[in-house]
Amino acid sequence: MARRGANQPSVGGYNEAVVLDQIRRSHGHSRVELADATGLSAQTVSNIVQRLLEAGIVEEAGRTSSGRGKPRTTLRLVGTSRYAVGVHLDPGVLSVVVLGIDGDVVARNTRATPDPHDPSRTVGVVTRDIEKVIVDSGIDRDRIVGVGIAAPGPIDAARGVIVDPPNLAGWHRVPLRDAIAKETGLAVMLDKDVTAAAVAEKWVAPPGDVQNFAFLYLGTGLGVGLVIGDEVVRGGSGNAGEIGHIVTDPDGLPCGCGMRGCVAVSCAPAPVVEEAERLGVLPAGRAGSDPLSIDAALTALVALADGGDVGAQDLLRRAGARVARALAVVSNLLDVDRVVLGGPLWDRVAPWYSATIPDALEQLRVARDMHPVTVSGTALGSDVGAIGAACLILDEALTPRTTSLLVRHA
Template sequence: MTEQASSVSRRGTNLPAMGDFNQSVILDAIRRAPKGLSRVQLVPATGLSAQTISNICRRLIDAGFILEAGKESTGPGKPRTMLVVNPEGRYALGVHLDPTVMTFVMLDLTGAVVMRVRKPTPTETDPAKIINKIVREVSKLITSSGVEKSRIAGVGIAAPGPIDSVRGTVVDPPHLTGWHRVPLRDAMADATGLPAILDKDVTAAAIAEMWAGGSNGTGSFCFFYLGTGIGVGLVVDDLVVRGSSGNAGEIGHIVTDPNGPPCFCGLRGCIEVTCMPQALVQEAEELGVLDDSRVGNDTTSVDARFTQLCDAANAGNVIAVEIIERSAVRLSRAVAVVTNVLDVDRVVFGGPFWARLSEYYLRKIPELLEELRAARRIHRVTLSGSVVGDDVAAVGAACLVLDRALAPNPKALLIAH
């Protein structure tokens, strides 16, 4: 593979019936190369024959997925015509339903955000009313973008788990009251007239990092999503790990402090009651960092109070700093459990609460993690923040659509008889 091609390579097959899979392999290879690839470079990058590549590239150009972007000298011989993804070839919409805020994005075919909107999540307990609000915002986004609806490949929805991935339903998430088996995927598809995909927010966040994170998003990594709740998106050898029901990454009941407060699950010191923003706000109220007004446990109040806690820490309040650093110690134990089980190369942190914690966590967790890792003498695990930003779950939701359209899926090779 050339220097311009990614270190991650999906291989194609020269069987005639595998055209769709091979098209995805070629698109994925071109997308991952920062400067694009020539047809000659695509041969070693994909394992496909020159004739297969030539035929598929012509179809992709005719369909507007890729462009010829001038010539470049890539080795001996005459300059080669470079192929790049056409950003305007298709678009994808992403929606993140968080208990506190709803985020809407539109991505072009390269995965770049071309529009984004944030709105507070309605305090309604009726899912139908919230879905109607989501649909209205999606329609406004499409209108404002000026993009023809025919060029939009679909809408991805990232929601708190648990989800039923087969039925496309949201199943009793802890912070969304009344969401019992709500058919969110089909409701969005029916209302928008677009293909819809539903996935967990933590999984969507990991996919966003795969698409936009550069070296952060390759190989094996875990994405610790810090939002109203805490979960982890899992990627092993460039494949997303969803679990048998699509609900992998639920880590709320990993015990991080055996002497900590009791959890409703019957254990003590779970992430649920020691690391989540609501738990830290409660700790700050008990220790006098925040006035014990107990303004409410709704997610909007917790978000505002959590900001006050972080502001106090940044202003030098010693107790506030200790609260956040204790949470870093606790979370490092959960990170160690996940990294030891999966033997990943890196840990990526992100989500709407990450920016407020990043300074403290990146100072404390790396050293603590090294003490707890089983394979520390064999290889390092790097820790970093997401390059995607606070909207990572919404971006990931749109990437679900692009991933289905562009990334090669080995299941396509399973031919039914």
């Protein structure tokens, strides 16, 4: 069943988002089919479609005839009508994409995040990368509806502020949304990286099914983005999905929270690399403890495992089993239908974690006799966070509702 609309005038913006979402997913619904799929009245759908036609966002694609009755006009998105920029700021990686309304990435730029602990320098780098992808895309600036930013939490979503992320040491209440709006002159939204990743995954889900999934984001930190009952779960303050203090290894290292073996000290890249160094799998004497040095060491660890090093292989399998324990807690709590894995780290560890996580998760899952849970890597690759950030701004900017997450530079 698709997302349902509500037949009251006060929720017009929501309904427009529902109709647009249905047109995007269906690849050729008529007005009658849109009304069926959304539960909206024929008149409401007709009014919304008229507005979208006038705005050039959708077009009439042709006529279908289904035997009796008059032929129906099908509708489709105009892929070139609107674009959004998506920014994914991970302490280790900075990715920026330009995304078309039909979901095509038309330009991208990825680089190691330079000097991630200096917010003002990062604002400058993000701004330059945004301008670069816009130029690279060759798209008129007036077709860019805005910029979505995915960043590590905690965030103050209403104010567009990055509060105090554990992996961005120099960031304390940085008003990133307003800073980027001022520099670019574009409308800007800020959301948590894990939420953006879940939004992207929801965007590309096939039409028809109600989505219930957890997106495990593996980057410099680990977190979960949630879509339950077809809705993105943000929680009361936009900070849902913090799994850092789920205990996955009761005999593990002490964590700053007072417990032992939490996700934060057993599954994130830094502790995995440190464990490899303690066990002599990786050489001691790493150059630095910054995200780039950790990232390089993790790449070396995976290369050892891929090359047949049994110690490296065992270590990655154990790390995968710990991740599965955290996923079991999330799955049991929320009864999801699937688990999706992605983020900057995923491509490298995928072969090892994919071999471990499904079975380990199944053993710990309470509802395993009731329904299966599929475990898969995201089809969107390492751009998933940036794509999700762009989806956020497309969803928001193409519909007349306004939320406090969006700021337009005056």
